[in-house]
Each structure stands twice: as structure tokens, then as C-alpha cells.
Amino acid sequence: MAGTKDKNTIAGVFQGTSRGFGFVTPEGGTDRDGDYFIPPRATGGAWHGDKVTIVPDRADPFDGDRRSARIVSVLERANKTVTGTLRRFERELWLQPDSDKLPGPIKLTGKSRGLHSGEKAAVEVQSYGGGGKPPLGALRETFGKAGTREAAAAAILYNYEIDREFPVNVLEQAEAAAETVPAEALAGRLDLRGRCVITIDGASAKDLDDAVSLERDASGRWVLGVHIADVSHYVAEKSPLDLEAWERGTSVYFADQVIPMLPVELSNGICSLNPQVDRLALTCLMTMSEGGEVLGHSVHKSVIRTTERMTYEDCNLLLADSLPEEAVLRTQKRALEERYAHILPMLRDMAVLAKALEKRRRLRGSLDLDTSESYIICDEQGRPVDIRTRRQGESEALIESFMLCANETVAQHLFEREKPGVYRVHEKPSADKAEGLKTMLEPFGYTFQEADNFTLQKILEDAGTKPEAPIISTMVLRSLMKARYDTQNLGHFGLAAKYYCHFTSPIRRYPDLMVHRILSRVIEDGERQGKAPWEKRMAVMAQKAAVQSSEREIAAQNAEREIEKLYMAEYMSGHIGEELTGAVSGVTKFGLFIMLPSGVEGLLPAEALPGDKWHYDEKRMTLRGEHTGRVFSFGMALEVVCVQADPGSGQIDFRLAGEGELPVIAPREKRHELPIAPDFVRGKPRTKAGGRRARPPRHKAGRGGGRKR
Template sequence: MAQKYHFVILKKFRRGDYDGKSFKFIHRAEKEDLRLSERTLDTVLSDLINDGKIVCKDGKFYLTDKERLKLSAREEEKVVGKLRCNERGFGFVVVEGDKDYYVSPDLMGQALDTDIVECRVLPGKNGANDAAEIIKVVERGFTSIVGTFFNEGGNSYVRPDDRAYLADIYIPNGLHSGAEVGDKVFVAIEKFPKNRCPEGKINAIIGKANDFSTEEECMLYSSGVFRTFDEKVMAEAKSIEQKVGDNRLIGRLDLRNKLIFTIDGDNSKDYDDAVSLEESKNGNYLLGVHIADVTAYVKFKGEIDKEAFERGTSVYLPDRVIPMLPFELSNGICSLNEGVDRLTVSVFTEIDKLGNVLSSQIFESVINSKHRMTYNNVDGIIDGNEVLRTKYADIAPVVDKMNELRLILEKRRKEAGYVELDVREGDITLDGGKINISLHKATPATKLIEQFMILANEQVAEYLFYGNYPCVFRVHEKPSPEKLENLKKFLNALGIRVPWRKDEIFSSDFARLLLSVAEKPTFAVVNRTVLRSMQKAYYSTENEGHFGLASKCYCHFTSPIRRYPDLTVHRILKAALNGDISAINDLYEDFSTLAANNSSDREKRAEECERNVDDLYKAKFMEDKIGEKFDGIISGVIANGLFVELQNTCEGFVPLDLLPVGKYTFDADTYRLYSSKRSFKLGDKVKIIVVSADFASRRVDFALVDEKSCVKKKKVVK
């Protein structure tokens, strides 16, 4: 595990970053760069000492004399990283824990986008080594790709949809699979001949180019999202009983007579969480969160489990859900459907009137959901809708108490430093083939479930962490020093004093910042910029806390039907509850690291697919809006123009030649594009007219309304 970090750490010693530094100094730096734990870093440094690369004297680490001689002899420096190409022909080699190296088109060699490559670092100006030459492909990235089939000079090729993949794929005779010119196809790349195009065979004909359904399918293929389950998985799924037998109830807490119900969206089909609320003897709240016990049916390393591991998560698209688990489980025996017995894992938490958690208990249980509630119905009950309060008279008082508790928990979490960002998301719905898009709005019901699930996730994470059990934690680190510095520059330009010290920041600092501008015109732009400065959350076996939630210990436990990390947490939790230490040590301790890393990767893949498909639908939605005018807000500023987001979350681009006439300068620190007469910055309100929309490229172009746009493209001063 630590082996892959040796090169990066040694390189930093050679560069002088760590020469003569303490373990504490190095660990603090690598927590930011490589996210190394103390144990992993200790292993890396020990290995480098044993290899004769470094020595430790008086608690500080130094290069050995032999290594210094190599440096003085100007040994050729090489790096290994992932190549990311640009459609214009150049690329960057991304080295983990190090900077990126520019590669010009003539120094690319045979390498292609996403390949792992070895490079020779080239000397730059003023001693800066920011460029490289690729000397070897270590490992190929893409082994399959989506593109358009065409014929040229009697030879057949596929041109990749991904423009960053800078080569067509040659298709030898007999490997066409019946594809016709203009078809969208899925190609397996089988050979990489020297000085020639890669060779491959067509594995699937997706459909005709410029067809909406085909374009959506292309995105699923490109993202590696599985659409169907194979025969082995389906055979195992169909062998699972669809009723809870008495043999399954042994050792479980029987909650079937309790007033427990689910709260989900109108169109939800899989229900993996239910809630209950009672008043304890001393007047405190006793919150119950009951989660589907999926692991009771998914055998560890069985066919379903292996498939779920590969998928990592369910994928939610406007026209369908691509589930992590087969229907027989996701919508059947695991789903907490109304009026049927279901196996669960229940977390009971006692909370006082100030929101303090007094105690929590976790049980394997069985429930029988009394109602399948929707967010709309629960909101109606909270709002006093008499028809709904009469229809659901048995739970209306409970819903009132739940909302009361929700407000207490929100207040408590905000006091702890919860960063409440205004994240704008679009709801895309289909009505008889017609696309409708609206801004998603949080309601008391959605906030209620959010607070209850967060609390349950924390209780499970703390149980495992303080019990010294392994766990797949959900980690959200504080912003990097670089992002904090950029944010500081931006805020200073707005006249806002940053509420944190240079070397230390807490989530409460961000919370205070957002609160200070909540009622000011600058809120929208500050909110967006703070959001951009945030790190991406990920899964890890190391507990690093959750910055955004102001939580010291957090995991994902509440969605095992749709997320694999939750499945892993359930397995470890149930083993811990039953005292099965051998299962934890033999089966789950090492596997949890693999599950964390794979789940982070699969989450990125699913999010990319969902984002691309959403953009496809938004572009299609805007096609019949050409010529219409809308109010919007500047959501992005780059040297070439402005991105503008409409109220419904559809986004379009305003290129330079559709801005008012002038010579524009781009200021990256303040996200501003300005001329001598006009200035545009992130968060500004503007009125636009839709100029063009193309679903195939997922691009929408706007122009500013009532502005004199220039005819010729303007020069941008960087």
C-alpha cells in the first residue's frame, strides 16, 4: 500500500521540501497532498531509510550523501503520472502529490488520454521544471471507448466522442459487427501498434448519431455504467425468498407493532430508511432510524455482492434508475414497503430539548412500516392541511414532534459550525416525453429526513470508531491552503475580512462568513465561491472527520440499497454487535480499505454520468427556447466568456463576441472579466437571450440582452 508513495516522497526530499524536516512537518504536509496517515508515512520513511535514500538524525530526516551526489551529478529527473490531454493536441501529466507537467504535442509520443506514463522532466525558465517529455507508456488508460463509425479510403475507423482522445480507432475487416457509417458504437481497443492508430473491434452498435436516446446510451457506455445484470447475478437474486421467514427473526428486536413509517419522494420505489419518534420517560426525544438490513440477503463475495462492489452505487437519471442491486432486492425483499415485515438495523438515539445526544443503542431488528409517506404529504401535515391530518391522524402528532426535533437538531448543528451552503440543483421530470426542469427546493420534510439520517450515520461511525473497529468513513477535509488563499483574495476584493487565521480554519469560520453576508447582495457570489473552495468528500478507513457537517466522526450507513460503502459498514457493524471479532479481522479489515477506494472511484463515475445526462436533457429542453429571454446569474467566468445559470438551473455560455464591444481582461483572483467600459463578475445578475442549443454536444449559448455585441472576436489579456 505504501509502496506507491515512495517515489513522490523521495522526489520532495530531492527537491529540498523535506530535507532537514521533522516527521510532524512532513505528515502535516502530506495530509494535504497525499492524505497519508501517520502509520503509512512512518512505513514510507522507514523503507526509504532501509533503501539508503534518507537518514534520520535528531528527529529530522535528510538525504544520504549518496543521494546528494546523484543530485550534484544532475541525474536526469523522471516522473510517473496520468496523462490528461486537450483536444488541441497538448496535455498535462498529473503526478499524485506533486505538480502537473505540461507536454507539448510533439513530445506526446504514442501516449493517449488517461494513460499512465513515464516522463523526462525538462528544464524550464528560472529553474522551474514545469514541462516534460513522455518516454514510455506504463499502462494504457482507455481500453474501450464510444465513438462514430466512418469509412475513409476503404478503411474503417471510429472517431471517439471524447475529443481529448487524440486518435481514431482502426477497425480491421471482419470486426465491424454490422456497423454502418454514422452509427454510434462501443469499441474495445485491442492493439496499440507503433506509429499507427490503435486497433479495435466493435462490441456494440448503440444507435444512430444525433438521436437523443442514442446520445444518452452513449454516456452510459462511456461512464462504464452497467445497465443489466448477468445470469449468475439474476439466478442468485431469484433464489432469495420474498417473505421474511420466522427463522430470520431469531435474535432480532421485534418492532413490528411500533408506529414506524417511511418518508420518500413521490416517485421513489426503493425504501431503505424508516423513522419513528417517541417521548422517553424523562421527557426527552427517542428517535428511531430503521435501515434495511440488505446484508441479511447479500452474501459477502457472492455473485450479487461482487456485482454491487463493481457498480458501487445506483445511478439516478431523469428517465430511469440503474440500481446497484437487482429489482428482487432493491424493490422487493430489502425495500421497507408499507404493511410487510422487513429486516432492519435500528439506531435509537435519546436527545434532550437542546439537541444534545444523551445515549444511543443499535439493534438488529424487524419492522412493519405503517405508512409509505411522501415528502409532499409530510409537508402538508406540517403546514396544517386538515385533509392530510385527518387521513394520517395516527402519525400527524408524531410528524409535528419530528419537525420540532428537526428544528432543534438544525440549530444545534449550526452552533457546531455546520456549513449551510445554498446548493442549486435542478429537478428534471418527464411528462409524456415532455421535459420539465425546475429548481429543487428543500422543504421541512426533506430537511427532517436529512437531519435524522446524519445523526444515525454519526452514531454508527462513533460506535465503530470508539470501539476500535474498522469502518469506511465518509471524509470531508478542510479546504487546501491554495484554495483558502484564493478565497481570501476574492473576499478581500469584495471588502470582506476573512474570519480565520492563516494556518488554521474550522467549519465554524465558513458558517460565520456565510451568516455575515446572508442578507447582503453579495451572498450569492460568496456562497458560490465558498462552494468552489470546498474539497470533494471521499471514503476512507482513516477517520478525518467531515468539515462541511462539522462532524468529528461520520460514515454512510443509511442507504445500503443504493451505496456499497453502507453495505460494508453494515457488515462490520453487525459483526461488532454480535462479538464476531474473527469475521472483522479475517474478512472485513483489509477489505474495508479496498471498498473505500473503489467506492470513491465508482461515486465519481456515477456523478459524472448523472451530470452529463442532466446536461443532455437541459440542452434538449432549451432547444425550443431559442430567441426567448431569461433572467440569470453569472455562474462562471473564464478568459473566453461567461457562464450564466437560469433560475431553473439550466446553464449556457456567453462567448466574448456576444459581450459588449471592448478589450477584455480576465482576473482569475476575483472571477472577473472587464473592459474599460464594462465589468462582469461571478454572481452578477444579467438578462440573456437563448442563441443556440444542441443536445448532442450538450452546449447552450446565450447572448446578453440589450447589449451591443461586437462582430469580431476580442483579444483577452491574461
């Protein structure tokens, strides 16, 4: 149903639960204490995520009693499509939703020939039910057998509108791109083919979009060159390639797979800065002092020819201060030193300059958060066989420092010339987030008055190498605001940068491509005074790109996170019964989230804790036993045993090790294994409400085929 607000109603977003009741967060509200409780029979047909209007039951809550309300209208539906498992009841097919917050099952309309019970599928909701009638939906996609990692991953990608395949017209345009740089394309470009320019990437990387160089000028000052693939030369505005890149916004990475923003014919071909071939680039040349201060800069359309294609692994070995202990590595290092003798002096100078740049960032307040990350190793069949932790080496830090410096310099270049731009902004933590961090840090003995850069960095430094250091870093990270894109230069809190944009990855991020287009116009205009005719139009495009790219970045991150949970669960399914060391990474009233050193995270349900009545303290993130006084808190180290892992849902469950005989943990509800409730099928409404937000299907018109710091 739909409706409009009046003076007696409050607008907000409905947050459903699996038990039928829910909460409404008023518009603009951030504090949970300001939510309204919605009883099971007062949801008004709303589903989780819907924008609704409510009428409060009473103006003020009684002491200790949460204020309640009833939903009177649904203003905007959040769940346009729903994924789940097909179930047949008598002669009809129903979709049992993946989310236990949804009121389903959803009755399928139209033909069902060829469809089978137990398949994972997506439906477009045609009716949200009510009045004794069930929700109705039309089948849009099937993904394979429910309960498998492959089907679950495909459903997640569908939910977030991430397409593996490109439309035909996009592929045709990509395949038509030149494989080499023609002579006419060099006109007006700065020719840097005679300079020593190198790329440094992971060994498996194929889309090499950034290269670096370093030399001294006549005055003995450093001249750092950051050379970025000129993707804008090959992706024309409003072309099929551009429209598809806009839709995608970013490349998506998970386990051993990548879903690129641009077809591989471009990303791995003419736009990749492959060794010893001509490539078009945008170059930022920065003249620097010994201490890393940027004394001057210039931005050019250029042509380069990279000298070497280096890997992080080789560079880290080359830059090691001493010979490794292992004989094999010593032999390997000597071979690398001989192989790269012509660039080794420059590489060592780069390491010195990178350390100077890092020191400058630290002194101005840049936060040094734990940069380790988990990555999944898959076999030839794509099955997860190991999960490892990747830590930043010297060459990774080197490239990061140079890219950060270029991003800041380009952002300042655009800002000072009052040109349109797409900035990467990161604002100071909100008062609520700062207060929450203060409460969580108190048990560890850390206090502060204001969550500014230097205060947070001091906390990170004080934690140092203490056992709780990773947890402290996680707490600080979670307290920060979400970085996003904006056309206003609001600075970057985490980096303590006054100017910041994304310039260095146009192959995999649309904002970088947008910045390249603007820079190219600025370069072509030269020293033109005043506003150029293109600026107004480009400012509008930049604003749209900032909004779209922020949304698609969040979608990609969510999809990556959810899919990697599937891989981790599949990996852990081979480790059932093993005793493992972990730490509490989250505390809720229903249990503890436990994270292993590998990055695998699972739930230790409250009912599996030693016999007691457990009280949840939301602010301090603890569970306290009423009778024993035992406390489980955020960051606590625990020995656990993995008791179940479901690749179809990504759910992993633990129990405590060494606690004697504990109750067997009941498997968490898997809706694809549940039968359809006969009373609902016969038309009797159920009281559950809520559901996961799903993006509506993309408009296909004019797409030429196909579906998606």
C-alpha cells in the first residue's frame, strides 16, 4: 500500500526481524534509542527496508519501556526482487526467501515448466500480499541447486546487479579497439619513452594501470613520475563502453575471481601498461625535496614505454636489508639483483622517498591502521583450499605512498584551478561513533576527549605490539565514517589530507575515469582564463558520477564480503571438530562472533555458552552471566571448536573448547530446507515481516543485449 504523511505521522525506515516485530528509525535519526518498536500485528504490510509512516502509540515511553508505534502506510518499497529457494506445494511453486526477515513464501505467477523444487532463484515482486493473500512474484532468474556455494554466489551477484557478462555491443566496441598505439595518437603528448618507467603489481595481475619513475633534476631534487593508463582515450563519453562502465562503477574481486568494469580486451590489452610497448598515459610529475615535500608539479597527456614489469614479491626480496636465511631465497635474491641491476639503484631510491612520504603523512596525523587482509587460495576447480593473511611489504607500501601522493596532487591541481572534480572524501567521526568508541576502549584502559587524528593515532601507537592491538585497530576502523565520492573537496580524515581524489585506477574505478576526462580537458585548455564551455556540463556529470560510484562501490563491497563468506564456510566444512584459537570480533544478545587469525568469522550462539542467563550490554559490547559473573567481551581470546559450516549460506558456528559437555548447537535455520507452511498457502496471513533490501532490475533499453581509500 502507499500513502502520504500528515502532521500526526512520522516517516522512517522499517527494520524487520525474523520474529515478526520490528523497529522504525525516524528520518535523520542515528541513535537506536530514538527508534520506535513495531509489534507483530502493527507492521501494516511493510517489509524490511521499506520507507514507511508510523503513528506513535504514546508520545513518551514509560521508564524502561521502549516507545512503540504502528505503521499506517508504506511510502516506498525496498524489496523489488527477492532471492530464495523454489518449493512446490501441490501443483504450485513458491519461493522460500533466503532472508528469514521476509514474510514469504512468495507464490510464483506464470508458467513453471522446467522449474524444480530445490532450485535457487530470483523473483520480481508483483504484489506484497495482505488481507489474507500471499505475496506474488514473477520468476526472473535461476541459479542452480540451493545449498551450493556456486548458486549462492550467483544469487548474491544478481541481488547487487553485478553482471559477469558484458552486453554484445560493449564487447564489439572493446574488440574493435586497436592493439597498438598508432603514430597519430602521439600528437601533442609528452614523450617519456626514453625514461626508466616500471610497474610493480601482484604476480597474477593482468590489468596494469599505474607505473612509476624517479630521477633527479638539474638542481638535484627528486622528480617522481606517476603514470596512469589513459583509459579515457579509449572509452569515449556516452559510448556503449562508457555507459556499461558507469553502470558497473567498479571492478569486483573475490577469492580467485574478478568481474571487471571494462572488458579484458581493454583492461588487459591496450589500456594495460605492459612492458616494452608504447602506451598512452596521463602523467603527474612531482618535484620533491629530500623529505618528500611536493615543491611543484605538472600534469601531462603522455606516451610511455615501461622498462620492466616488476612484482611485489621480487621487489620485497630486492629491497630486503640483508640476505635471507634460507639458501633458496639467498640464491633467488642474487639472481634478481643481477637481472634487475639496471633499475636497482632507482628502486632503492624509491624506497627511501616512500619512507619520507610516509613519515610526512604520520606527522600530519594520517592513521596507521592494520593493513593485513585475508585472501583465499583456490585449486584448479575453484574450490577453496587455504586461507592466508597478506601483510603489506616494502614494495606495496612504496606503491601506496606514490599513488597517495599523486591522488593528493591531482586533487589540489583541480581544486586550485576551480575545475569540476570527483573527490574521495572521508569525514571526521560523528559524535555518536566517537562516544561508542570511547565506551569500547575503556575496558582496555584507553581514554580520550576528542576523536581527532592525533588522538586516534596515539591510541594505535600505545596499543603497539600488545595482544589487543589488532582489536584496537578494528575498533578505531569501525568508528570511522564511510569514505565516499563527492564533487565538493571535503578532505580525507583518515589520511589527514586537505585534498584527495582517485586518479590512479581508471581501469577498475569509474571516478578515476571521470577525473581523467576532466584533467584531459584542463590540459587541452592550457592557460585559458575563466570558465570553459565544457565545465558546466562536466560538473553535472561529475555530480552524477559521484553518487552512482558511491552506490556501486557499496554494492561491490557487500557482494565481495558475502561471497567470500561462502568460500570461507566451504573451506571450514573440512575442519569440523577442530580446536582453534580465535578472538571475539562482535557481541550481540544472541551470541559472540569469533574471528580466527585467518580472517574466518563465525557465530558462537548464546545457547552454547556455559549454563547461565546471559545479559547483553550493547554499549560495552559484553555478555555477562547472571549467576557466574563471567564476562565475554569484544577482543577476548577464546579456544573454540568448529561445529558446522554451510557453503550455501556462509554460516559458520563454533562452540567453546574445553568446557566439558555442552548442549548440542541446533543448526541455524536454513529456509531452503523448510517446508511451505500449509496455513499460509491456504490464505491465512502470517505475522512475520521484514526482509533484505534488493535492488530493482536494471533497465535494459538501449543496452544492446545482456542484463548488471
